[in-house]
Amino acid sequence: MRTPHIAIIGSGMTGLACAQCLTAAGFAPVVLDKGRGIGGRLATRRTPEGWQFDHGAQFITASSPGFQALLEQAERVGAAARWADGAERPHLVGTPGMRGLAAELGRGIEVRQGAEIHALRQSTRGWELTLAEGTQVFDRVVLTVPAPQIAPLLGPEHPLSRAVAEVRLDPCLTLMAAFDPDTPRPFISQSDPETPLAWIAQDSSKPGRPAPVCWVAQASPDWSAAHLDLAPEAIVARMLPMLCERIGTRVDDTRYAAAHRWRYARVAVPLGRPFARDPSGTLHARGDWCLAARVEAAWTSGEAIARDIIAG
Ligand SMILES: Cc1cc2nc3c(=O)[nH]c(=O)nc-3n(C[C@H](O)[C@H](O)[C@H](O)COP(=O)(O)OP(=O)(O)OC[C@H]3O[C@@H](n4cnc5c(N)ncnc54)[C@H](O)[C@@H]3O)c2cc1C
Numbered sequence: 001m002r003t004p005h006i007a008i009i010g011s012g013m014t015g016l017a018c019a020q021c022l023t024a025a026g027f028a029p030v031v032l033d034k035g036r037g038i039g040g041r042l043a044t045r046r047t048p049e050g051w052q053f054d055h056g057a058q059f060i061t062a063s064s065p066g067f068q069a070l071l072e073q074a075e076r077v078g079a080a081a082r083w084a085d086g087a088e089r090p091h092l093v094g095t096p097g098m099r100g101l102a103a104e105l106g107r108g109i110e111v112r113q114g115a116e117i118h119a120l121r122q123s124t125r126g127w128e129l130t131l132a133e134g135t136q137v138f139d140r141v142v143l144t145v146p147a148p149q150i151a152p153l154l155g156p157e158h159p160l161s162r163a164v165a166e167v168r169l170d171p172c173l174t175l176m177a178a179f180d181p182d183t184p185r186p187f188i189s190q191s192d193p194e195t196p197l198a199w200i201a202q203d204s205s206k207p208g209r210p211a212p213v214c215w216v217a218q219a220s221p222d223w224s225a226a227h228l229d230l231a232p233e234a235i236v237a238r239m240l241p242m243l244c245e246r247i248g249t250r251v252d253d254t255r256y257a258a259a260h261r262w263r264y265a266r267v268a269v270p271l272g273r274p275f276a277r278d279p280s281g282t283l284h285a286r287g288d289w290c291l292a293a294r295v296e297a298a299w300t301s302g303e304a305i306a307r308d309i310i311a312g
Contacts (some may be wrong), residue, residue, distance in 0.1 A: 001110035010144030012040025013098040013295050016105040017102045017302025026130045026308045032250030034116035039105045044097030053176035054098040055260045060295045061090035067296050079104035081207040095208035120153045143285040146264035163276045170221035171228050175239040178214045178256040184248045196223040197242050217243045235259035274304035
């Protein structure tokens, strides 16, 4: 029997975990992602001026032996390192940025960036994926996009769209700001879910980062939802003074500031099982939203689907 032609939509942790596991079992999946860089929410922005920010996931923790082993291997090859942020449980970060870990996981896998899937439909030929440049046909498809983005691809009446209809992800507005080198650095990170800036981190304190003073601030789910449709400049105008006040810096000392809008950031209502599958058994949907708002949940979900495919 010929090896099935498998497409994995999404090059985040879920898609990469699935692709790695399938590749190790002798399959040759193709990962398609609309983004310019690998990693999805394992994201790092580098600016032409040399600033660098992890504007998605901040750090990774591991509780399962399998995920611990993966991170240990990443540490050995220099794609991850411990962040000395004072946390009791080790917080690992990708190096030289969070995306570095994704890049390492994507090694040896065919990943096509800038490949946005506009629609997905089943025909007698298999699963037809509509991209800007035309249609591509696969025997099996693994969808790892955030759950609310499944219905627009398959249609709201598709069984898989209905299966994930209750899943909810909170938005997160994120501020990236760089300051003069002599500005205060009163803490490494601060988590305060009751305030509009629920998380603040001195991003440049992570291992392997360039020297300048860079901070990342994440707005709370409520504040993000209330300001979600503001233009990026308006988000900066509101978040930057709040950040400066918290770290004791003047807005005038800002050297760079930008905002990122994550419409689907963290899982608020998960599916409660590792993946969902359509009745034909050839279309799987999964992601962190199946289990929990963590990179490890994405990895668990990705591996689970691969095992399901391998088992036939
Ligand atoms: C601001 C923020 C902070 C976070 N902090 C932490 C943290 O500190 N620790 C932690 O463990 N977790 C954290 N998380 C959660 C963590 O990032 C996610 O759980 C995990 O990265 C999800 O991986 P994924 O592969 O399931 O999804 P994603 O990383 O979202 O990957 C989905 C991919 O699908 C692609 N895609 C979507 N639609 C299409 C389409 N139509 N065609 C082609 N490609 C498409 C996207 O471009 C994306 O690359 C955070 C998330 C955010 C946003």
